[in-house]
Amino acid sequence: xxxxxxxxxxxxxxxxxxxxxxxxxxxxxxxxxxxxxxxxxxxxxxxxxxxxxxxxxxxxxxxxxxxxxxxxxx
Numbered sequence: 001x002x003x004x005x006x007x008x009x010x011x012x013x014x015x016x017x018x019x020x021x022x023x024x025x026x027x028x029x030x031x032x033x034x035x036x037x038x039x040x041x042x043x044x045x046x047x048x049x050x051x052x053x054x055x056x057x058x059x060x061x062x063x064x065x066x067x068x069x070x071x072x073x074x
Contacts, residue, residue, distance in 0.1 A: 009024070
């Protein structure tokens with residue numbers, strides 16, 4: 001990969017009202033003139049992006065995952 005390209009991990013929910021957080025690793029992304037990673041519109045469509053992390057990250061746990069794992073809530 002070239003120095004002007006980035007690998008990022010993106011955390012997102014399905015738009016407009018997703019309840020489960022997803023993550024995806026994208027590589028070979030270009031930087032804008034302002035220095036921000038440019039995420040393709042085709043990836044952004046239908047997602048509410050909540051974080052863009054540098055590199056390939058492994059999510060160990062996340063907010064709410066234990067709640068959804070419980071068989072009886074309430």
